[in-house]
Amino acid sequence: MDSDIGALLREGEKLSAAGKINIIDSGAGLSWGTDAWLLASFVRPAARICELGCGTGVISFLLAAYGKSGFTLAAELRRESADAASRGVKLNRLDGLVKVVNRDIRTLKHTDDDIGGRFGAVVANPPYISHPGTRSSDTVADDARHENHGGIDDFCAAAARLLNYRGSFYCVFRPGRLPDLFAAMRESSIEPKRMMMIYPDTRSAPTLVLTEGLLGGAPGLEALPPFFIFEVPDGSGRRTMTEKAASVYETLSFSDIKKAGGNGNAGDA
DSSP, X not given: OOHHHHHHOOTTOEEEEETTEEEEEOSSSOOOOHHHHHHHHHOOOEEEEEEESOTTSHHHHHHHXXXXXXXXXXXXXXXXXHHHHHHHHHHTTOTTTEEEEOOOGGGOOTTSTTTOXXXXXXXXXXXXXXXXXXXXXXXXXXXXXXXXXXXXXXXXHHHHHHEXXXXXXXXXXXXXXXXXXXXXXXXXXXXXXXXXEEESSTTSOOOEEEEEEEETOOSOOEEOOOEEOBOOOOSXXXXXXXXXXXXXXXXXXXXXXXXXXXXXXXXXX
16 A cells, blocks of 8 residues: 555555545445435536535545535534545545535534635535434444434525525435425525436336525426436346446536526526
């Protein structure tokens, strides 16, 4: 292992590759996955982006490495995760492009000294589960799944405090909680503008939904065409990615989706 890289890793940590970047993996918590990659792909370029609950930094690093953000502020409550993300900034040579702050998203304000003003976009891959349910012995993973330190209403409220007027809030969530997400958005004056359902394949129910809302936007939601990750299984046990999914994974972009403000709402673009 390169000595410079080795100096950034703690005992028991390893690197996990994600496209152009590497993530520091301690073995605790949830590994980055499809939801993080698709959310980063759904985000359109902005000069300043804030990620709420960055974990070890995968989404913030992707946005910077693929040229989608001039500067990204990555906020993370867990000290250990924030430390790994900070070391990941150096590991990926993203100094000046990504800044990590060890903060509770429920306290963030654009006027805070370590925040530095408002943002053109705020991004979140929040916990999906609103009730304790079956708890994990891995507390990092448990916090990633469950709303132990803030629910979707807290994430939307934080986004509203940080966004420029008519700035975009991007979120990946579970389809079954879409009513909760939209209610929380509107409670914070963020109008849902675009949504895309994500399906494993054409025979399966959707497992994720990508959304974009605009702070102060006019009513009008555009349901984008469904996105299928894999072709229908052929019985061999192997999964073949669809041509569209392969393109998104290569480019970190849904290149053909419209800007928010469709349905004739040109003023929202």
